[in-house]
Amino acid sequence: MLRKPPHPDYRFTWVNRMAEIPQSAWDALAIPLPTPFLEWQWLNNLETSGSATARTGWLPNHLTVWRDRTLVAAAPLYLKGHSYGEFVFDHQWADLAYRLGIQYYPKLLGMTPFTPAIGYRFLIAPSEDEAELTALMLNEIDHFCDRNQISSCNFLFVDPDWQPFAEQAGCLPWLHYSYIWQNQGYETFDDYLHSFNANQRRNIKRERKAVAQAGLQIKTLLGEQISHALFPKIYHFYSNTCDKFMWGSKYLTRHFFEQLYPNYRDRVLLVVASEETDPHHVIGMSFCITKGDRLYGRYWGSDREIDCLHFDACYYTPIDWAISNGIQLFDPGAGGQHKKRRGFLATPNYSLHRFYHNRMQQILKAYIHEINGMEQQEIDAINRDLPFRQVPDS
Helix, strand or coil, X not given: CXXXXXXXXXXXXXXXXXXXXXXXXXXXXXXXXXXXXXXXXXXXXXXXXXXCCCCCCEEECEEEEEECCEEEEEECCEEECCCCCCCCCCHHHHHHHHHCCCCCCCEEEECCCCCCCXXXXXXXXXXXXXXXXXXXXXHHHHHHHHHCCCCEEEXXXXXXXXXXXXXXXXXXXXEEEEEEEECCCCCCHHHHHHCECHHHHHHHHHHHHHHHHCCEEEEEEEHHHCCCCHHHHHHHHXXXXXXXXXXXXXXXXXXXXXXXXXXXXXXXXXXXEEECCEEEEEEEEEEEEEECCEEEEEEEEECCCCCCHHHHHXXXXXXXXXXXXXXXXXXXXCCCHHHHHHCCEEEEEEEEEEECCHHHHHHHHHHHHHHHHHHHHHHHHHHHCCCECCCCCC
16 A cells, blocks of 8 residues: 655555565664564564464554665554453543444554563664654554544554654553563672562562472573474463463464574573473473563463462563673563562553544543553552662661
């Protein structure tokens, strides 16, 4: 689909498959970014594995911007007929639209599917004016939504460095929070433990000891250390966890995980729990992605209920690895207030929205500040309750 560009140097095109975009051109924009989840291989894998497709309610509809034959900007976008797999719960807006007699779906969504990790943004070459091109791309999105009767465009878990450009172009920010661990200059795991009060230090030591007493060993495997046979096991554990605790949330296919082995293994960190007497018998695993100085916990599962294994495999061992490998930020994944007991602060993140029905946009503008204020109060209350050691005033 082509349209006369609003700027003489740019050509805007919409594409329905990552495979239509040269990987080298896309990654020239994506690889320099801190997030790994906007890279071509990850996004293409979601599509070719059958995870993010029209059948699952995630119709790829990516915007690309070209100058001659050079890709200078891109936005991974999806047309949605539901709100599943987003981790920003907009059901109140959908309910409001219904009561006003407004059709809420379909909507246009910018995020990496099924990935509640901060970092979404338009990919823009450093040679371009980021503010200008963001505004031009949003204008193109507005025209697309108008032509196709799309109710809204929404960008979730946005990169805070890109957010001001989108706000300047008319997007309204909605505040949320994630639980994030930040390295406070720790050199050892004991340094991390020392940040807690005495009671929580004892709790963490007891939890790690419980795993050892269960006769388990835990090891970390990165990139080429991971055998091909472990990738189907990741799906097995992911699937089991979804079936037990998150019914209806099994978004990724077996093929998605198997495709990581040849094309994305360098980003994968596995935390593998096995029996000391039989190290090849893997009974639990957490699956993480790492890039630069960042670590992201994604999925976890185990074949047996073992006291505190979840805490060790998903938090303590990844933190230990993070400290040893210069990681500054660890996002353990969605949900779970139990994370705050392990030193993960409630950390603000924003989604950005614009409705194309005047009444909905007016209500959003009128109340979003109040909504954000209440969310900030909750963030402050959570962080006041963290079990950190009290440092005497000097």
